[in-house]
Amino acid sequence: MNALTAIIEPPPSPLPDSAPLLAVRGLSIFFGGRIVPTVQDVSFDIARGETLALVGESGSGKSIIAHTIAGILASAATVSATTISFNGIELAGKPAAVEALRGRRIGMVFQNARAALSPTLSVGAQIGDVIARHRRLRRTALRAAIVQALASVKIPDPERRAKAYPHELSGGMCQRVMLALAMAGEPDLLIADEPTTGLDNTTQAAILDLLAAEAGRRRMATLFITHDLGLARDYADRVAVLHAGQLVEEGRAATVFDAPRHPYSAKLVRAVPAKAATVADLGGIPGKFPDLSGPVPACRFADRCDRAVDRCRVEVPRLEPVPPDGMAACWRPLG
Amino acid sequence: MTRVIGFRLLAAIPNLVGIIVIAFIVTRILPGDAAAYYAGPTATAATIEETRQRLGLDGTVVEQFLAYVGQLVRGDLGDSLSSGQPVIEDFARRLPASLELTLYALIIAIAGGILLGVGAALRPRGVVDRIASVVSAVGQAVPTFFLGLILIFVFYYILNWAPEPLGRLSFMYRPPQPISGFWTIDALLQGRFDLFGELVRQLALPVITLAWFGIGPIARVTRSAMLDALSSDFVRTARAAGLRRRTILWRYGFRNAVIPVLHTTGMVFSFMLGANVLVEDVFGWPGIGAYTVDAVLVADYAPVQAYILVMAALYIVVNLAIDVVTALVDPRVRYDS
Numbered sequence: 001m002n003a004l005t006a007i008i009e010p011p012p013s014p015l016p017d018s019a020p021l022l023a024v025r026g027l028s029i030f031f032g033g034r035i036v037p038t039v040q041d042v043s044f045d046i047a048r049g050e051t052l053a054l055v056g057e058s059g060s061g062k063s064i065i066a067h068t069i070a071g072i073l074a075s076a077a078t079v080s081a082t083t084i085s086f087n088g089i090e091l092a093g094k095p096a097a098v099e100a101l102r103g104r105r106i107g108m109v110f111q112n113a114r115a116a117l118s119p120t121l122s123v124g125a126q127i128g129d130v131i132a133r134h135r136r137l138r139r140t141a142l143r144a145a146i147v148q149a150l151a152s153v154k155i156p157d158p159e160r161r162a163k164a165y166p167h168e169l170s171g172g173m174c175q176r177v178m179l180a181l182a183m184a185g186e187p188d189l190l191i192a193d194e195p196t197t198g199l200d201n202t203t204q205a206a207i208l209d210l211l212a213a214e215a216g217r218r219r220m221a222t223l224f225i226t227h228d229l230g231l232a233r234d235y236a237d238r239v240a241v242l243h244a245g246q247l248v249e250e251g252r253a254a255t256v257f258d259a260p261r262h263p264y265s266a267k268l269v270r271a272v273p274a275k276a277a278t279v280a281d282l283g284g285i286p287g288k289f290p291d292l293s294g295p296v297p298a299c300r301f302a303d304r305c306d307r308a309v310d311r312c313r314v315e316v317p318r319l320e321p322v323p324p325d326g327m328a329a330c331w332r333p334l335g
Numbered sequence: 336m337t338r339v340i341g342f343r344l345l346a347a348i349p350n351l352v353g354i355i356v357i358a359f360i361v362t363r364i365l366p367g368d369a370a371a372y373y374a375g376p377t378a379t380a381a382t383i384e385e386t387r388q389r390l391g392l393d394g395t396v397v398e399q400f401l402a403y404v405g406q407l408v409r410g411d412l413g414d415s416l417s418s419g420q421p422v423i424e425d426f427a428r429r430l431p432a433s434l435e436l437t438l439y440a441l442i443i444a445i446a447g448g449i450l451l452g453v454g455a456a457l458r459p460r461g462v463v464d465r466i467a468s469v470v471s472a473v474g475q476a477v478p479t480f481f482l483g484l485i486l487i488f489v490f491y492y493i494l495n496w497a498p499e500p501l502g503r504l505s506f507m508y509r510p511p512q513p514i515s516g517f518w519t520i521d522a523l524l525q526g527r528f529d530l531f532g533e534l535v536r537q538l539a540l541p542v543i544t545l546a547w548f549g550i551g552p553i554a555r556v557t558r559s560a561m562l563d564a565l566s567s568d569f570v571r572t573a574r575a576a577g578l579r580r581r582t583i584l585w586r587y588g589f590r591n592a593v594i595p596v597l598h599t600t601g602m603v604f605s606f607m608l609g610a611n612v613l614v615e616d617v618f619g620w621p622g623i624g625a626y627t628v629d630a631v632l633v634a635d636y637a638p639v640q641a642y643i644l645v646m647a648a649l650y651i652v653v654n655l656a657i658d659v660v661t662a663l664v665d666p667r668v669r670y671d672s
Contacts, residue, residue: 070575072571072574072575099577101577102574102575102576102577103575103576103577103578104577107575107576108572108575108576110568110571110572110575112568115567115568115569116568116569116571116572117569117572118569118572118573118587118590118591119569119591119665119666119667120590120591120664120665120666121586121587121590122666129573129576129578129582129586130576130577130578133576133577133578133579133582134577165666165667167666167667168666178572181572181576182575182576184576185576185577
């Protein structure tokens with residue numbers, strides 16, 4: 001940590017360190033005038049230095065939750081939330097408050113990094129734009145900071161790579177650049193939206209190791225969005241499972257993976273190849289995602305669930321504590 | 336980059352050769368016998384033949400073509416039959432007038448088209464989007480000369496805001512000493528600001544007429560390219576990184592939308608070169624367009640051929656310039672050629 005970065009360190013937090021950095025309560029997101037919310041009544045916390053994995057199938061609403069927190073959701077959506085509190089600052093319904101934090105206190109990494117970088121600017125120029133914006137560096141100091149940012153994500157020969165364009169770099173390199181870009185504002189919270197989708201396994205592990213190391217070094221909170229339960233177990237402290245916009249289970253990563261309480265989590269775990277011993281053990285999940293353009297059962301998993309009872313279709317189950325240390329939203333939890 | 340430009344200029348030579356041949360053939364196919372025309376209404380067969388020899392039109396078409404190419408190689412565009420002047424002298428005097436008109440129109444079309452297009456992309460179906468649609472629809476529906484006449488009728492005849500549509504400058508004023516041939520620039524260089532104002536007033540209507548037809552296509556392409564760019568992943572990244580709106584709009588949005596806009600600009604420029612002919616006629620503009628129309632009507636070959644050649648050369652230069660700018664903006668096209 002040099003003198004320059006020390007200047008822009010945040011003022012001491014007004015809250016005790018045990019308070020969550022990010023607290024989301026009752027978040028619902030509606031799209032295009034639909035009555036059925038795409039995301040319904042979602043609540044979760046993330047503490048400093050903690051990694052929360054938000055897992056679920058494609059279309060479950062993971063990314064739009066992430067985009068809502070970062071305030072970059074498409075304008076066709078309507079958001080309602082009891083609270084979205086970041087470090088004690090209320091963000092719900094306050095676009096200006098989010099804008100002041102974005103890129104600085106809240107960083108974001110996207111999937112498909114090559115498309116997520118401008119093709120007509122060198123990667124150094126793009127990182128430079130972020131550093132110049134948030135740290136007010138110019139010329140020599142800026143150039144040095146760009147090279148340092150690239151070096152910090154383990155990009156070899158950073159001076160030369162700074163002049164490269166995204167199409168001249170590999171997908172893994174582009175993802176490292178994305179990470180450097182998101183880290184340039186020294187965020188307290190990093191939102192990683194499927195950061196390794198489309199990368200090969202080795203590169204994937206390298207990127208996630210790097211992310212975990214940076215998070216650990218800086219006590220940065222991470223919201224890790226993935227459809228890959230195996231990755232969630234390896235890299236997250238806690239896991240929140242999302243099904244069709246409803247949070248169905250939340251708990252310590254190992255617990256959710258080894259002893260899931262919600263039938264959907266259990267089926268999701270069974271669908272991970274590493275967990276199943278043979279192909280025959282590999283369980284699919286019957287049924288399809290509920291169609292959110294029409295009426296849906298109260299528990300949106302009810303129609304795909306072999307434990308469903310009448311109550312599941314009429315009364316939305318709330319997230320309730322389940323032993324040993326998790327939460328599940330189910331009228332008939334497993335175990 | 337220099338090598339690429341040099342290569343492209345060399346590659347343009349076959350194009351120019353082809354254009355020289357076609358221009359020559361087209362002018363010979365035009366109806367009318369130049370010798371009969373210039374011999375006058377009372378000419379006999381003998382005087383027509385004599386005129387034909389004097390004009391160098393007595394040989395076969397191939398002989399005439401070779402003689403013409405010989406002239407071109409010496410940098411001679413031939414003599415105008417009607418004015419008796421070397422064509423190159425007429426062009427030296429008239430080309431700047433046409434270029435001044437066309438370039439100002441192009442600048443206004445680019446600036447107006449881009450601003451309308453970006454505004455429309457920021458708020459689809461908003462006010463700016465509607466204005467762009469109307470401007471574009473009028474440009475598509477109304478013929479060039481007709482729009483010119485309407486503007487003259489409204490702004491000169493009714494409102495009397497514009498000066499008489501008779502050329503570059505009213506005869507009440509003394510033109511500036513020619514330096515660049517662009518009278519507005521020359522007037523500024525010589526510190527004659529009142530003259531500059533008068534020149535701008537005189538330019539306004541023909542420039543607007545010509546520019547109008549460029550604004551529509553440029554605005555349309557800018558709008559759709561900007562909509563694509565603004566909904567792209569990299570603009571989302573720039574927003575998530577907390578960059579300024581202005582930076583996101585121009586440096587991340589427009590920079591990635593500019594290439595289709597540039598290519599449309601090339602098309603608009605070539606369109607303007609053609610439309611110039613009509614606009615110059617309507618506004619009495621002493622450019623090469625009006626000059627060439629007169630030449631066509633009297634089977635005056637040399638100016639017509641020279642006009643086609645000059646336009647082709649301009650077209651090639653402008654398109655090369657656009658390709659160079661494209662390569663500078665987008666690193667992915669840089670090594671393709």
